[in-house]
Amino acid sequence: MSEAAAFIDLRSDTVTAPSAAMREAARDAEVGDDVYRDDPTVNELERRAADAVGTEAALYVPSGTMANQIAVHVHTEPGQELLLERESHIYRWELAGAAKLSGAQTRTIDAGDRCVPTPEAVREGLVEEDLHRPGTGLLSLENTHNYRGGTAVPVEQIAAAAEVARDADVPVHLDGARVFNAAVALGVDASEIVDPVDTVTFCLSKGLGAPVGSIVAGDEAFVEEARRVRKLFGGGMRQAGMIAAPGLLALENVDRLADDHANAERLAAGLDALDGVRAPEPDTNIVVAHTDDGGIAAADLVAACEEAGVGGVEFAEHTTRFTTHLDVDGDDVDAAIDRIGDAVAELA
Numbered sequence: 001m002s003e004a005a006a007f008i009d010l011r012s013d014t015v016t017a018p019s020a021a022m023r024e025a026a027r028d029a030e031v032g033d034d035v036y037r038d039d040p041t042v043n044e045l046e047r048r049a050a051d052a053v054g055t056e057a058a059l060y061v062p063s064g065t066m067a068n069q070i071a072v073h074v075h076t077e078p079g080q081e082l083l084l085e086r087e088s089h090i091y092r093w094e095l096a097g098a099a100k101l102s103g104a105q106t107r108t109i110d111a112g113d114r115c116v117p118t119p120e121a122v123r124e125g126l127v128e129e130d131l132h133r134p135g136t137g138l139l140s141l142e143n144t145h146n147y148r149g150g151t152a153v154p155v156e157q158i159a160a161a162a163e164v165a166r167d168a169d170v171p172v173h174l175d176g177a178r179v180f181n182a183a184v185a186l187g188v189d190a191s192e193i194v195d196p197v198d199t200v201t202f203c204l205s206k207g208l209g210a211p212v213g214s215i216v217a218g219d220e221a222f223v224e225e226a227r228r229v230r231k232l233f234g235g236g237m238r239q240a241g242m243i244a245a246p247g248l249l250a251l252e253n254v255d256r257l258a259d260d261h262a263n264a265e266r267l268a269a270g271l272d273a274l275d276g277v278r279a280p281e282p283d284t285n286i287v288v289a290h291t292d293d294g295g296i297a298a299a300d301l302v303a304a305c306e307e308a309g310v311g312g313v314e315f316a317e318h319t320t321r322f323t324t325h326l327d328v329d330g331d332d333v334d335a336a337i338d339r340i341g342d343a344v345a346e347l348a
Helices: 020-028 040-053 064-075 089-093 097-102 119-125 155-167 179-186 190-194 220-232 241-253 257-272 298-308 330-347
Strands: 057-061 081-085 105-109 136-142 172-175 199-203 214-218 286-290 313-316 319-323
Touching (some): 020 241, 040 057, 040 199, 040 214, 040 241, 057 220, 064 089, 064 097, 064 136, 064 172, 064 199, 064 214, 064 220, 081 089, 089 136, 097 105, 105 119, 155 190, 179 190, 179 199, 179 257, 214 220, 257 286, 257 319, 298 319, 298 330
Parallel strands (some): 081 105, 081 136, 172 199
Antiparallel strands (some): 057 214, 199 214, 286 319, 313 319
């Protein structure tokens, strides 16, 4: 538990401090030159990461955005279309990387609260290459869905959307930044979520507590090409075992994600009880607080919360995101509810 006066940072699950064990592992890591594939710690992390999601191979990269953009680049040819959900992370938060880095045109589907397009929507969105049209090069899905409040998308919905694309010989990528949150919430193994798709990314620094790093995974041929693209994008690293070692420990933090989910549920219930605030029960560790009923702008709430000692993120004009993580316990959640309540009362 943090001290009562300490800042409670709920901006993201990326704000966690590496544990003492992670710091020790980084210090003592056996290292080599990863570009030459000589770093044994990185090699072990990649083996274990692939096992964790049930793929043939995996590649360690600096960030989730790089991981997603590597997948887009490998799967598509310049000028092809990338089909994805309108509020997906790749489309909303990655600086138009698909266009800038891979020359891919994006076509979006609004899946709403479902978060994943229906098979019918995928079928309608696919474009066959002809004299006038570029053709669809990739379908990208997301689980959990960040902007939709950390929704854990059921396996059968992922599978149904993916099947339509793969039947049309279009590969499917899963942005699984928080795929282990989805697995814990759904009570399935992460490999079940990943099985219907061709490639997947996940973050070691979101929820799992590593200080840096993400994974992009798929079959061996994909990962070999992904390694070349990582180099192209400036992601080739040298003695990377020092940051990969905490990632190995992060993979051991999957089961405890249930604690974050319980804390998020507790936080949402507390916020939902405040006048002028609606906070639906979350699937995972992301709480979205809607303040349109109270006429409170998210930007004002974020500023007031920061002044009160709680970190949050503006998600829309009247929507604020709060994210639980391993550095936040139940007492912190209760304190955050009180502080956010004071901020809301001040703005009402």
